[in-house]
Amino acid sequence: MTTIGATMRNELIGLGGFVERNVYLTKRYILWDIAFMIWTIANTLTIVFIARVEHLPKPKENELATILLVGAVIWAFLGIIFEFMTETVAWERWEGTIEYTFMAPVSRTMHLFGQGAFAVLYGLIRATILFFAVAAFIGLHIPHANYGAAFALLAIASVSFIGVGMMTSVLPLISPEKGAQLGFVAQGVMLVVSGVYYPVSVMPHWMQLISKLSPATYVLRGDRASIVSGAGMAWGDVWPLVIIAIASMPIGLTIFRIGERHAKRHGKLKRSG
Amino acid sequence: MSTLAASTSLNRHIRRDVPAVEVEKLTKVFRRRDPKAGRFARRRLPALKEVTFTIERGECVAILGQNGSGKSTLVRLLSTLLLEDGGSAHIFGHDAFREARSIRRLVNRVSVEASFFKKMSAQENLSYAARFYGMTPAQTRTAIPEILEKVGFPPDRRTESMMNLSRGMQQKVALARALLTSPVLLLLDEPTTGLDPRSKLEVQDFIREVRATHDATILLCTHDMNEAEALADRVGLLDRGELLFLEPVSKVKRRYGVDTLEEAFFAATGRTFEEEDEDDELREVFG
Numbered sequence: 001m002t003t004i005g006a007t008m009r010n011e012l013i014g015l016g017g018f019v020e021r022n023v024y025l026t027k028r029y030i031l032w033d034i035a036f037m038i039w040t041i042a043n044t045l046t047i048v049f050i051a052r053v054e055h056l057p058k059p060k061e062n063e064l065a066t067i068l069l070v071g072a073v074i075w076a077f078l079g080i081i082f083e084f085m086t087e088t089v090a091w092e093r094w095e096g097t098i099e100y101t102f103m104a105p106v107s108r109t110m111h112l113f114g115q116g117a118f119a120v121l122y123g124l125i126r127a128t129i130l131f132f133a134v135a136a137f138i139g140l141h142i143p144h145a146n147y148g149a150a151f152a153l154l155a156i157a158s159v160s161f162i163g164v165g166m167m168t169s170v171l172p173l174i175s176p177e178k179g180a181q182l183g184f185v186a187q188g189v190m191l192v193v194s195g196v197y198y199p200v201s202v203m204p205h206w207m208q209l210i211s212k213l214s215p216a217t218y219v220l221r222g223d224r225a226s227i228v229s230g231a232g233m234a235w236g237d238v239w240p241l242v243i244i245a246i247a248s249m250p251i252g253l254t255i256f257r258i259g260e261r262h263a264k265r266h267g268k269l270k271r272s273g
Numbered sequence: 274m275s276t277l278a279a280s281t282s283l284n285r286h287i288r289r290d291v292p293a294v295e296v297e298k299l300t301k302v303f304r305r306r307d308p309k310a311g312r313f314a315r316r317r318l319p320a321l322k323e324v325t326f327t328i329e330r331g332e333c334v335a336i337l338g339q340n341g342s343g344k345s346t347l348v349r350l351l352s353t354l355l356l357e358d359g360g361s362a363h364i365f366g367h368d369a370f371r372e373a374r375s376i377r378r379l380v381n382r383v384s385v386e387a388s389f390f391k392k393m394s395a396q397e398n399l400s401y402a403a404r405f406y407g408m409t410p411a412q413t414r415t416a417i418p419e420i421l422e423k424v425g426f427p428p429d430r431r432t433e434s435m436m437n438l439s440r441g442m443q444q445k446v447a448l449a450r451a452l453l454t455s456p457v458l459l460l461l462d463e464p465t466t467g468l469d470p471r472s473k474l475e476v477q478d479f480i481r482e483v484r485a486t487h488d489a490t491i492l493l494c495t496h497d498m499n500e501a502e503a504l505a506d507r508v509g510l511l512d513r514g515e516l517l518f519l520e521p522v523s524k525v526k527r528r529y530g531v532d533t534l535e536e537a538f539f540a541a542t543g544r545t546f547e548e549e550d551e552d553d554e555l556r557e558v559f560g
Binding site: 009010013014016018020021024025028095096099100102104105106107264265266270 | 355386397
């Protein structure tokens, strides 16, 4: 095998190591996963039932409930990706494995991609369960839903989410105490400006401008159109996601590398407690 | 193990015409908050001051020092977890700070804390960690039971959560993790601290066995003088960031005209090994 071939092989095996580790952890914490799943379903129901308060005609009520449900599902999906990416550092710091991971001969690109790949896979499974469980519970009628298009758009958006997640995952590296909290703040801000339960047009103009930079804006708009009215993937939603994905990946990696260098310079690459 | 596969990949990175470790005037300074001088004031705490030494291939060198002496800083610099503030460090001819990727394949480490995902089992912890070094599931399927057996880890506890294992058992798994990747430089940072006497002896026996059977160079950082004397070819003393000497124990004793390393420490520093002041505590960045 050539040197490049051997390096690529080792890198891919390393990427698999991050996925494997998260599979083990999910198995070991399965009861917590079930508990969080039930909590998320209950929380989503509290949002979706709002559609019944207005006593709208049945089709309108159905449409509003679907709009709210898509928002809640995307919120949950994005939350999982941000949680996993931010915990790339925070969790390892807490368990004490951070030094062993950062001194291993696997590139940071594969490290972050491995973490992101598992997050997307895990997030998609949970988002699917959440969507169908809530839809079944409230008796949502969506015969025209184009699940293929919704799923494909979510997959494209996932790349952007990983890129943005990389930028936030550096925070616990720079500030061990405040980094994880800032990750939650970033996630919240992104969803607020992206129109999670409402159209972007109801927000102040300056927030609408910021919403154009958020990948969640396009996936929320596109997935709502696909689920409510059965629309296919709209180019107007795809191209911004592709551009954000292309830009956010290298930016995310660069920011992470700068953060890693800072942590190495100041002795912050160490366990907590 | 898969030693063959691992060593083939390792050979690309090993230069045989150079020492295993070459450290020259290595310096590291940390900045810590200084509340006495003001809310935002920082003070410079030199962790390593122009440390220079060489370790030949296959040698076992022990660095002794109190808490905050700079032992862990030295190990972290050689593990590519810190960047230097001056001087240089080369591992098998590779610059430790500019060729980190090449070095990472050659080095592994056992620290005072076992550092595992505590809910996961020994088998799972070793398995994912081995992937980072390019080992496939087919390789680890046989290599992990073999290496765990070698360190004396009971086979029936392989799938048990790490949190249910004693400190001694966890440290054996840490040794297994380090050796699984066939490192040519093994950095041991207080590997027996906190272990009961029996576990301590077992770990020390295993370190001897590694020396006898693996092509490994060992840097052992410890504050246990007996351990240093028993395991190392040469012993160094790191005191408040300065390397006072690094030579065979017999030579150290002759140099200071003393019978024990403890007396040598007193002769070299004017303090007993137990004496520490406020600055030593502050300097203990990686305690």
